[in-house]
Amino acid sequence: MSAEPARPEPPMVGSQREQLTGFLDFHRATVVWKCGGLTDEQARRSLVPSELTTIAGLLGHLTFVEEYWFSIVLAGKPDRWREAFAEDPDAEFRRAMRTPIARLLAEYEQECRRSREILAGLDFDKVVTFRGDRAVSVHWVVAHMVEETARHAGHLDLLRELTDGLVGE
Numbered sequence: 001m002s003a004e005p006a007r008p009e010p011p012m013v014g015s016q017r018e019q020l021t022g023f024l025d026f027h028r029a030t031v032v033w034k035c036g037g038l039t040d041e042q043a044r045r046s047l048v049p050s051e052l053t054t055i056a057g058l059l060g061h062l063t064f065v066e067e068y069w070f071s072i073v074l075a076g077k078p079d080r081w082r083e084a085f086a087e088d089p090d091a092e093f094r095r096a097m098r099t100p101i102a103r104l105l106a107e108y109e110q111e112c113r114r115s116r117e118i119l120a121g122l123d124f125d126k127v128v129t130f131r132g133d134r135a136v137s138v139h140w141v142v143a144h145m146v147e148e149t150a151r152h153a154g155h156l157d158l159l160r161e162l163t164d165g166l167v168g169e
Contacts, residue, residue, distance in 0.1 A: 053159075068081070
């Protein structure tokens with residue numbers, strides 16, 4: 001993990017879209033930074049009581065939520081995780097524990113690129129049907145993903161410090 005991560009600074013002046021997507025990209029870059037430079041063993045190490053709350057597990061989860069909210073909910077693509085979750089509600093965490101960290105990082109960065117592409121073609125006020133009878137706006141999805149990504153970046157920060165002592169905001 002580098003001492004000086006390359007993260008885009010969110011604009012302090014701009015539209016809601018510019019600021020929210022700026023914060024989302026900042027937190028996505030933080031996730032990549034916190035997960036970089038680790039061995040597979042370090043990424044899978046269980047350091048807290050929940051055996052699934054590992055660097056690898058959180059990265060797998062974040063990759064899934066990017067796919068879920070942007071590709072499945074907003075773009076209407078098929079949910080390739082449906083069967084896996086029917087068998088195991090923690091499927092994304094468990095899959096990540098068997099996947100090399102370099103592959104997990106590549107998959108996360110690819111999913112973030114795909115999410116940006118989907119979002120670029122959508123109006124922030126667009127509303128889509130969600131889980132059959134509910135509705136959700138693009139704006140809400142982006143705000144939720146800022147929260148989700150930032151929360152797990154905080155978990156990753158703690159796990160990284162416990163793994164090799166490196167810290168940074």
